[in-house]
Amino acid sequence: FDVLSWLSEQGVALARIKSSGDIAVVASGAGYAGDRKKVEWQLDMRADMSKRITFAADLIRRKIVSGIPTLEAHIPPSRLRDIALAKAKAGIDRLDRETFTDMNAIFAIEGECASAYFRSWQGLPVRWKGITRRPIPQDWHAYGLRSSLVTGVKAENRNASHPVNAMLNYAYAVKLAKLQIEAIADGYDPTIGIMHNSTRGSRAWVLDMIELERAAVDAIVLQFVHEKCFAPADFILRKDGCCRLSPQLARLVANSVSRIS
Template identity: 45%
Template sequence: MAEISGQDDVAWAARNEYWSARNDRPRRPRGKHERAREPLILCGHGVSLKIDKGTLLIRDGFTHWPQERRELRLFKGARDLPPRIIMLDGSGSLSFDVVSWLSEQGLPLVRVNYQGDVASVIGGAGFAMCPDKVRWQIETRDDPEKRLAFSCDLIGRKLESSLETLRLAIPAKAAAPAITRIEAALGKVGGGSVASIDELRMIEAVAAGAYFASWQGLQLEWRSRRRHPIPDAWLTINGRNSIGGSRSLSNRNAKHPLNAVLNYAYGLLYSQVQIELVAEGYDPRRGIMHHDRKEAAALAFVFDMIEPRRAGIDAKVLKFMLSSVFMGADFAIRADGVCRLSPQLARRVCHVVAGE
C-alpha cells in the first residue's frame, strides 16, 4: 500500500506541474496605459496575504511537493492590479489590514469552495445600493406583466446563446435535434405567447433537456489508464445531472469530471456577476424571475443575471474538455464518489473561463 500511495503522490505532483505550466503560458502583452484584465488566481495550502510597507504581499499556496512558491507584491493604484483575486478552496491566512487595503483599492477577494460555490466575497467597493435601481427591481418583481417580460427577455437571450454554443462546440449531427427544439422554444418565448412564469420555466426546462442531451456520448481523451484507472462513465460525457444521495437530480456534488469543471466555471461566473451587480448599485438579493425559488433565495438577482451567460461558459468548458488529454491523477474521488479537481487544474479552469 505504501508503494501505491507513493506512486499516487508522484502522479499528483506531475499532473499539477503539467497544468501549472499551462497556467503560466505567455499572455497577450498589455498596453502601456491598459489596466490588467485577468483575475489573480490563488490555490493550495498556506496561502498568505499581508501588508508589507504599504503593499499587498501575496504568497501562493502549495499544491504538491517539490514546488517553488510564487510570491507577488501589489502596489496601491498600480495599473497591473488585477480586477479581482480568486481563492480556490485551499487554506491560508490574511489580516484585517488586508481587508482594508482591498476595500481601499476596490479589489474584491472571492473565495470559491471545492464544489464551485462562492463561499464569500470581501474587500472590493463595498455595498452602496442605488435607490432608483433597487426601486426598479422591486417594481419589476411585483408587477406580473413587467416580471414576465423581464423573464422572457432573460430566457430568450439564454436560448440564443445556447444555439450559438451548440453550433460552435457540438458536432452538427448531435446538435441538430437540440437546435430544432431550442428554436421552437425561442419562437414561443419571443412571440409573446407565454402566459406565466411557470409556463416559461417549463419551456426552458424542455429546451435545457434537449441542449444537454446533445452532449451525451462526446468522448473525453484519457491516457495512462492502467496506472491511474478511471470509472467507465468518465470516458464520455453522459449529461449534466448526477444522482445524489437523496436520489434527486443534483449537480452540486458532481461525480463526473465535466460536471466538476462546470461547477467551478459557474461558481466563477456567479462571483463575477455578483461583483458587477454590487458595483452598479443593484441589490443582489432582490430577484425578479428567481425571487420565489428557495434555492435562489440568498442572491436571487445574481441567479437572474447569469442566465443569459451560462451557455457562453458551457462553450469554453466544452472546448477545453474536448481538446485536452486527462489522467486519473487530475481528479480525486471522495469516499461518497464526489469528483474533485486537482488545485492546478482548477486554476487552469479559471484561466479558461477568463478567456485566456
C-alpha cells in the same frame, strides 16, 4: 485581516469558491452602496407579476439564442444535436409570439430546451493519460448526464459525479462571483431577483444575470474537453462519489472564465 485591509485599499474584490463549485463568500473592497433608482427599478419589477413574466420570457429567449452558437461550434453533428437545435428554435418562436400568464409556462420551455441541449452532449469523448497506473471510473471516458449520480432519487446538478459536470459547476460559480461583484459595483441589490425568487441570503439578481452567460461558460468547458488530455490527478474522487477539481485545474478554469467579457 491585514490582507483584507490591503484588498480594500486596492479596490480588489475577494471571491472564495468551495471545491464543490459553490460560492462560500464574495467580498467587495468597496462594500455595497446601492443606486437608489436601480434598486427601486428592481423592486418595482419584482412587485408586478406581468413585468416579471415579460422580463423572464425575454431573458430565457436570449439564453436559448446564446446556446445555439455553442452547440454549432462545439458539439459534433448528430441526431441529438439536431433535436436540440430544433427545440431551441421552437422555444424561441414560442417565447416571441405567445403571451404568458404565469412563470411556469416559461420555465417549461426553458426546461425542454435545456434538457435537449445537454442531451446532445452525450457521448462526447473525454481523453485521458496515465490511467494504466491510476484507473478512472468507466463512465469518465465520455459525457453522460448533466445531473449527478450521487444525489439520490431526485436528480440534481450539484455534487458532480463526472469531471465535465465538476468543471461546469466550478466555472458557473466563478462567473456567479464575478457577476455579483459587478452587480454591487453597478449599484444593484444582488438579493433582489426578478425571475428568480428572492430569499434571505440568496443572490437572486445574480442568478437572473448568469442565464445570459451560461452558454459562454459552456463553450469554455467544451473547449477544454476538446483540447486537453486530462490526467487522473486533475480530479479528486471522494468516497461518496463526488468529483472535485484539483487546485491546479481549478485555477486554469477560473482564469479562462474570468476572461469572458
